[in-house]
Amino acid sequence: MSLGKQVEAMMLDRHVHVEQLPDLDLYMDQVIQLFELAYQDLKRDEKEKIMTKTMINNYAKGHLLLPAKNKRYTKEHVMMISMIYEMKGALSLKDIKKVLDTAGVTAQEPKNGSAASLYRSYLNCADEKTELVRSEMIKQAADMEKKEADPYVQQVLLILSFIHQSNLYRRAAEKMIDSLP
Numbered sequence: 001m002s003l004g005k006q007v008e009a010m011m012l013d014r015h016v017h018v019e020q021l022p023d024l025d026l027y028m029d030q031v032i033q034l035f036e037l038a039y040q041d042l043k044r045d046e047k048e049k050i051m052t053k054t055m056i057n058n059y060a061k062g063h064l065l066l067p068a069k070n071k072r073y074t075k076e077h078v079m080m081i082s083m084i085y086e087m088k089g090a091l092s093l094k095d096i097k098k099v100l101d102t103a104g105v106t107a108q109e110p111k112n113g114s115a116a117s118l119y120r121s122y123l124n125c126a127d128e129k130t131e132l133v134r135s136e137m138i139k140q141a142a143d144m145e146k147k148e149a150d151p152y153v154q155q156v157l158l159i160l161s162f163i164h165q166s167n168l169y170r171r172a173a174e175k176m177i178d179s180l181p
Contacts, residue, residue: 003141003158011041013130015123016082018075018116025072028053031081039085051085059084062093064100079119080105086126090170095177102180137162 001009016038026034035051043050059065065080073081080100087096100106105115141158148154 004138007137007141014039021075025074031073076115079115
């Protein structure tokens with residue numbers, strides 16, 4: 001299979017959509033189950049855990065999200081956990097906290113609806129950018145196939161190229177975080 005076809009066939013992005021969230025509050029085990037179901041296609045192997053109790057507890061201890069109410073998590077909690085999950089692959093918890101604090105969604109009295117508004121905007125942006133990035137990745141794969149004859153070397157070079165780009169994006173995000181008030 002060509003590199004372009006491989007990239008095209010990859011499941012690269014999943015989200016917990018607002019419509020998936022029940023109108024009632026969830027216990028931690030239910031939150032974890034929701035994430036496991038929503039992100040199962042992104043797992044590299046069956047044993048991988050998407051979300052754990054320890055992760056959620058660490059987010060609460062680090063003041064990345066408000067404490068649960070009577071051991072139950074609201075829709076806003078789940079949205080916040082989802083955004084944290086997205087950022088934690090590239091950023092430190094300290095940087096994530098700064099981003100969320102600046103957005104005004106981690107305060108004891110957050111702006112009414114601020115987490116939901118931020119989350120919806122994020123999902124719209126993410127969907128749009130996913131398609132742009134996928135198209136660019138397919139183009140890069142096709143370019144690599146033209147430049148290099150050996151399929152193994154093609155794949156290794158494409159992996160290195162993707163990692164390099166990921167590092168550039170992460171560094172740019174860190175620089176932007178450093179410039180936040």
